[in-house]
Amino acid sequence: MSKFFRRIGRYFKEGFWGVVRHGAMALSSASAVTITLTIISIFLMFSFNLDQFTREIEGTVQVSATLEYECDGEDELRIRDAILKIEGVDKVTYKTREEEFDYFVEMYDADGKAGLREIYGDQHPMHAAYYINVTSNADLKMIASEVAKIEGIYETSYGGEGAVLLMDALDSVRYGGMILVAALSALAIFLISNTIKLTIYARNKEIAIMRAVGASNADIRFPYVIEGILIGLLGSLVPVGLTIFGYIYLYRFLGGVLLTQMWPLIAPHPFVLYLSAILVAAGVIVGLVGSFFSVSKYLRWKR
Amino acid sequence: MLELKQVSKTYKNGVNALYDINLKIEQGEFVYIIGPTGSGKSTLIKLLDGEEIPTKGVVDVLGINVGKLRHSKVPKYRRNIGVVFQDFRLLERKTVFENIAFAMEVLNEPAKVIRKRVRQVMNLVGLDDKGAAFPAELSGGQQQRVAIARAIANKPKILIADEPTGNLDPGKSDEIMVLLEKINREEGTTILMVTHDTVLVNKHRKRTLVLEAGHLVADMTEGGYFSHE
Numbered sequence: 001m002s003k004f005f006r007r008i009g010r011y012f013k014e015g016f017w018g019v020v021r022h023g024a025m026a027l028s029s030a031s032a033v034t035i036t037l038t039i040i041s042i043f044l045m046f047s048f049n050l051d052q053f054t055r056e057i058e059g060t061v062q063v064s065a066t067l068e069y070e071c072d073g074e075d076e077l078r079i080r081d082a083i084l085k086i087e088g089v090d091k092v093t094y095k096t097r098e099e100e101f102d103y104f105v106e107m108y109d110a111d112g113k114a115g116l117r118e119i120y121g122d123q124h125p126m127h128a129a130y131y132i133n134v135t136s137n138a139d140l141k142m143i144a145s146e147v148a149k150i151e152g153i154y155e156t157s158y159g160g161e162g163a164v165l166l167m168d169a170l171d172s173v174r175y176g177g178m179i180l181v182a183a184l185s186a187l188a189i190f191l192i193s194n195t196i197k198l199t200i201y202a203r204n205k206e207i208a209i210m211r212a213v214g215a216s217n218a219d220i221r222f223p224y225v226i227e228g229i230l231i232g233l234l235g236s237l238v239p240v241g242l243t244i245f246g247y248i249y250l251y252r253f254l255g256g257v258l259l260t261q262m263w264p265l266i267a268p269h270p271f272v273l274y275l276s277a278i279l280v281a282a283g284v285i286v287g288l289v290g291s292f293f294s295v296s297k298y299l300r301w302k303r
Numbered sequence: 304m305l306e307l308k309q310v311s312k313t314y315k316n317g318v319n320a321l322y323d324i325n326l327k328i329e330q331g332e333f334v335y336i337i338g339p340t341g342s343g344k345s346t347l348i349k350l351l352d353g354e355e356i357p358t359k360g361v362v363d364v365l366g367i368n369v370g371k372l373r374h375s376k377v378p379k380y381r382r383n384i385g386v387v388f389q390d391f392r393l394l395e396r397k398t399v400f401e402n403i404a405f406a407m408e409v410l411n412e413p414a415k416v417i418r419k420r421v422r423q424v425m426n427l428v429g430l431d432d433k434g435a436a437f438p439a440e441l442s443g444g445q446q447q448r449v450a451i452a453r454a455i456a457n458k459p460k461i462l463i464a465d466e467p468t469g470n471l472d473p474g475k476s477d478e479i480m481v482l483l484e485k486i487n488r489e490e491g492t493t494i495l496m497v498t499h500d501t502v503l504v505n506k507h508r509k510r511t512l513v514l515e516a517g518h519l520v521a522d523m524t525e526g527g528y529f530s531h532e
Contacts, residue, residue: 006413021396205394208392209392209394209453211378212352212386213381213382213454213456214383214384215409215410217378219409219411
């Protein structure tokens with residue numbers, strides 16, 4: 001058992017000194033990781049927020065159908081069933097006249113609210129309404145006109161089609177970003193494995209001696225793998241800092257929203273911590289994969 | 304302890320390196336292997352330390368069939384064999400002490416054991432006071448002593464010296480020979496020494512194997528340099 005711990009201890013010691021001894025080289029591949037992870041970080045911030053906007057907007061894109069004043073309970077049920085039969089309708093919510101009025105009144109400040117209530121009392125002009133949530137990709141215009149044909153419907157309206165188009169456009173930007181991130185990760189792995197390859201080449205005398213005295217492949221390989229992981233960790237420091245402080249700064253600077261109240265940003269806590277965890281994990285994985293491959297390649301050529 | 308039975312080796316590129324070698328070496332022997340360049344000396348060494356697999360025949364070392372050894376078992380087997388090279392192969396950025404200790408560290412020996420054994424072998428090779436020196440500060444002969452100390456640090460049963468005196472002047476070569484004889488005597492290590500040095504072979508007479516074009520053409524227990532021209 002003590003031999004096991006000695007072995008693990010030596011792997012870490014050698015890996016650590018490997019980074020120190022080949023400082024310049026380690027730094028150059030760490031900076032490759034840094035650039036990649038920074039771009040991944042920006043991409044993730046963008047992507048997660050976009051996800052949030054999309055969900056937000058999908059929630060608000062709905063067709064509203066107001067009912068004639070004469071509709072009674074029976075009519076309402078009939079209309080509801082008719083709406084649900086239309087293709088692309090996901091969910092229907094009923095709002096009474098009073099609820100509609102309350103919602104309208106809520107938009108004003110305290111004085112306005114009191115004024116409105118005083119003027120209208122119970123005699124307000126609001127209609128009872130159905131709010132129709134549609135499935136994604138559904139044709140809003142078509143659904144609205146279908147609903148308008150149902151007897152007892154006073155008026156239909158919908159909004160947010162432009163927003164949906166914008167989301168689609170941003171979605172394609174996101175796919176492009178994903179490809180960019182994948183390509184950059186591959187590049188970082190390549191750079192790390194190249195660095196490790198160079199350090200191994202510089203130390204092939206050491207490795208030859210290790211082989212000659214009968215060190216096992218694991219004994220030779222693991223210090224390098226740990227060196228790679230350390231380089232990955234080193235490279236993730238700056239992106240993690242940028243993510244945490246950059247996002248918090250940006251959030252405060254923009255007042256928690258992007259352009260309009262319609263697009264609230266994700267609150268920094270704990271979002272930045274999740275992002276940082278992802279970045280650190282990505283750095284470690286990139287370092288591990290890069291070093292593992294390059295050492296394996298060098299150990300295979302001989303028995 | 305070391306036996307080759309009808310061993311032949313043909314490399315993948317078609318080069319025949321060894322033909323039908325039969326050989327037996329006992330524990331504690333000191334044997335020269337001589338022969339011109341390309342006679343198969345290096346191949347013989349590679350077969351012994353498990354780097355190459357014989358095309359035909361059996362290489363038996365310490366009861367282990369080396370040719371049949373699985374890849375994962377080779378490192379452990381190799382701990383039985385110490386190797387000294389013509390070009391020393393020391394690590395320039397480590398001190399003499401660290402160079403010797405390195406061979407034991409990579410086998411995950413405890414630090415206490417390492418310190419003790421390193422001092423012991425440094426004494427054996429006559430470099431007691433050079434522990435803190437770097438290889439570049441030493442003469443060629445001293446560097447080769449460090450390499451020898453490193454090779455025997457893990458107490459191998461067999462020490463293979465591949466032209467250990469090839470880069471040294473005659474006086475220093477003689478000292479290395481005396482040292483190898485001392486190791487052979489005091490540690491009981493079997494020593495196989497590949498050499499071109501006729502003077503040494505004639506002066507320190509030992510069993511001598513002569514290889515030529517892949518054939519074992521002579522095995523002289525009496526020693527002395529062989530020339531059939």
